[in-house]
Amino acid sequence: MLSVISCVIKRNDGKLSILIEAIYSMSSAGDICLNVFFVSSASSGGAQLKLLSDVAQAVKGQGTIAWVNCGDSEGRKLCKKVKVDPSSKTNGVEVLHYKDGTFHTEYNRPATFKSMVAFLKDPAGAPLWEENPEAKDVVHIESEKDFRKLLKREERPILMMFYAPWCGVCKRMQPIFQQAATETKGKFVLAGMNVHPAEFDGLKQEFSVKGYPTFCYFEKGKFLHHYENYGATSKDITDWLKNPQPPQPKTPEVPWSESGSAVFHLTDESFDTFLEEHPSALVMFYAPWCGHCKKMKPEYDEAAEILNKDPGVLAAVDATIHKSIGERFKISGFPTVKYFEKGEEKYTLPQLRSKDKIIEWLQNPQAPPPPEKSWDEMPSSVSHLGAEDFREFLKKKKHALVMFYAPWCPHCKNAVPHFTTAAELFKEDRKIAYAAVDCTKGQNHELCKQEGVEGYPTFNYYNYGKFSEKYNGERGVSGAVGWLKSI
Template identity: 65%
Template structure:
């Protein structure tokens, strides 16, 4: 096996370091007769094609499974090229040599020649099958010491570099065969060059690879690019990286996607129909027009109706004058508030028409009346608060006219919350920061689940995790299951859930 080692400035990648010909990683000459992974000895005669190819000088040969195991243990991002023969690897090695320089410090690229008698055992152990006549190479990726995936994306410099920098990230847009008519821009220099030379109308989508709206729009954008081929140019540029701050500032990229229209290098205006189809884009480019100014929404307080709209100044006086008040704290931009608003208004109208009304409904715009929002600790929208003779009471989840009216006719304290997992009697051992390490030291095998109480994936796992703990509660050899509820910050918890499931680690 030959390996392109990419030393890192820190972590396990740096542990192996760069190796120079005839010396170990410390620079000392190896003793005679010792066996180690090393660069090709200067006396070894290389195949003619390999001598002339621009293969990275860091290429090394390892044919022993133990050496590969050590490599995977010490480097956490490894791409291995398995080839049927030396000649079969020629083109891939040339390409991977340039990739190695681009991802230096972030990954490692290795080569195993399965045609070599010494390496056949290794290929068999790694379950590499190159027996089909048309299969000459395989690319396998290993992460954190284990097999991750077979590389099946485009075998190009850009695609492999992007993969090694983010092995679990989405493929590049240009890897989609349907996007061949979209001009894919990688660097600012290419963007400026395109603006300077392009005479045809130019529509550029500035996007981020993780953006769901971008992903939904891309198929329509690329279809329009094909239909307009020769008449207009549609281009895409991933500007999520901080290196494109100048472009984002220049073209007011505040969110993704941002689509800008140019004529002869001059920016005219943005295209803001983010739900458009290919036909919409094609039709718009026949006669491009700037976005129409949006008509500002009428504030809810100005719409009239039976809901009382309260402010910082009149809130307390209103509560003195009304003995039973249900207050909705809202924000104009909040989608859930807008959805609940019609039901709230209908309930207010029904109460207003009662001869002996059970109360009134009121609303507070928390974005304007910040003193009230702070006073009642409003952190999400909509939030309901009920006041009886000026005294605040908690309110259960209410979202419909029927529920609002039922509550106002018989306001009751919401049922007590269900006991937390820690408060329940189970065989799960709950850990906190103070006893986490000390407890694990005493146990030979422990399964730890890091979770957040609000996480939906965690809630689904908890019953099964608890049941498993009950099975092993008396088995000292296997050890009970352990849970860690609040050892990490909320920001960390939100980073892993959703959409990922709770993290369960075997220790």
């Protein structure tokens, strides 16, 4: 059916060539068929064509728009072939979407530039927030210019929700926020803005947007407070707006070293002396923010209680504070467990995570199996990036598909050979990059958080350093290669 769209449509009035030939030559039929809006009209178009032309340019390389006037003789034949009748529609226009060569759905979202572009870039994605009729009382901000204008002109207090479209907490809070907007209409302005794109990095820094959503309260254009109740009801929000107060200081988490556990907590100063006094010691290098460290702590504590110095002791080092020790032993991920015998480093033991395994191993220390080479140590055409070179590298690439991963993740391990093979196929093209970021290494943790990584693996597509969209397609070689070729 799509071959009809790409091959039979005639460029008979000049206008059609704006929509298709300006983007593809007609020999690119295979690419055209991947993601298509087929727009049939009962008339010659006019204003519709201008909108469609703008949308076509915005999705160039990612999608195609084919427009047909069913009112003339040539167009009427094609409309009959694909069984469309725009005259039966209220506005005289019918929009169908075709994906990978087959009919996908009738487009019934708003006929606006923003909505149509968003749909073509992610046909399976959720509608834009502003498309929800129940969000009509939320002011939807699209640009920094519009945001500054709102702050300057609005006399009423403003509660701003900075969000990202993929964020689960944002999706959960949007209905609550829009209900609060309706309940406070006329007294307060509740506004929303997607600030995930890199163009808003300055804005995020200005208002301390370190995660999504972030709520900021303004009066007469001045920022006063953050609102931090992420489990709020609409009543909670409306009640807070009646008497806005800054967030209460959070009760600091008790450091592990002060929790009274049986684990010995070492510092840069005490490390060597301790190991001289304890000939058999297991040391866990950790970071307070590390989720896997938090999961392992109770197991490690319980093992320490049971072992009680015989046949060895369990110790820990916060490598974010005692950095010289971390650097000395080349700690690049957390947790890292090392065994020391008579003060000398002997083994690194990634397999020790549970209480039982720790106790069993320390009762009979054995050399671990030879470690597998990490992905970034293996020769390949994948560019392995870190927080220090991520943005600079991507700025130079027209197309970059980045895989954010964790070495322990089974799905990541399955994806690695396919991703590596795909990278090999594009290695001669300097404008294209397949890159990877190990989110467990050093400062990469913060980078992954900033890039919206909520699980592993996560695939993000960037265009000259700017985040464009998430790739959620098939993870095999054909999926990754075919998708990038279609852009």
